[in-house]
Amino acid sequence: MERPRLKSIIVQRAGSQVIICRRALERVYLDDPTGSVATLLQVLAEGRHTVGELPGALSERGVSVSDAEVSAALAHLDGLEVLADADGDDRLDEDVRRRHQSNLRFYDLFASLHRSSADIHTAVARARVLLVGAGGLGSGVLQALAGLGVGEIVLVDDDIVEVKNLARQFVYGLAALGRPKVLAASDWVAGYSPGTRVTPVNRRITDVQSIQDLATGCDVVVCAADSPPDLHLMINEVCFALGIPFVAGGLAYSTLSYWSVWPGRTPCRQCLELNRADEAAELPAELRDGVFIDPPRVNRATGPVAQILSGLMAMEAMRYVTHTDPPVAAAAYNVIELADGMTTSRSSWSRHPKCLLCDGAG
Ligand SMILES: [Zn+2]
Structure with a gap:
């Protein structure tokens, strides 16, 4: 200095x-x-x-x-x-400095004499993120990460762009209709910023091994998809084995939620599942098995809602990459309730004694 x-x-x-x-x-x-x-x-x-x-x-x-x-x-x-x-900014190329001026000034909030805003940007520019899902949340996370200048994004999805997506997936336009989402999204990033390279993976994830192959070498995994049903648990297992932080989020009715797992530091996602199973076992029988109308799934992720949640998920992912401030959703359900004046709440989950993953970690 x-x-x-x-x-x-x-x-x-x-x-x-x-x-x-x-x-x-x-x-x-x-x-x-x-x-x-x-x-x-x-x-x-x-x-x-x-x-x-x-x-x-x-x-x-x-x-x-x-x-x-x-x-x-x-x-x-x-x-x-x-x-x-x-002199921190001077260590970056002029074009990088200009493009990321507002990012650098944001990082000023966290910079010190020993770590400049340019150092923080460099960590982002060197980061590799696995982003699972290029839909309502994933496309928003992708845009946020590209804006921040993340170096590489491995983007996985097997959907094609449909007209109904355009209400909330702003990375796609009319010209993208019928194209695989990962290809259309990579083209958008290529036209938006030369500093971010997207590796498109046009397939559906169904097994742990393929997640492991994709996640290896990544700094953080963001899951913006919820199928197959055990996707989060499969990613949890891989992230735990590889020691990679994992961020996820979703929308149910009018409730936005996001959470993350910090392997080696917090209880894992499997612990939450086991805790929930314990709680469900305490419910009266009619609440456990009482569903008699089980409607088909609907997607309520309107554009602004998807933007809010994808922004929060991208912020959480960046906390793991930049270490500017501690992750706010590590083993904690962060909730925003749209139907109640955007009330926010946060509830941590604890390690479950029967979690084999956390048990194996000592
Ligand atoms: Zn666990």
């Missing part, structure tokens, strides 16, 4: 205090009876000086400090997550 820079954040002064507006709704108060903190922040906002030059730059503004005092102040400010590497 050569030159520290204050992130693009508002700083206020009130009496003998400096107020750092670190987030939109968060203020950090620092005591500053001599005004030296405010001056240091002013110099850091310019981002022109190396650490070694800071005492001199401060001295020019009438503040006398030692190297050790500057180091201590920088460590404190970095601990408050308000400093970044002023």
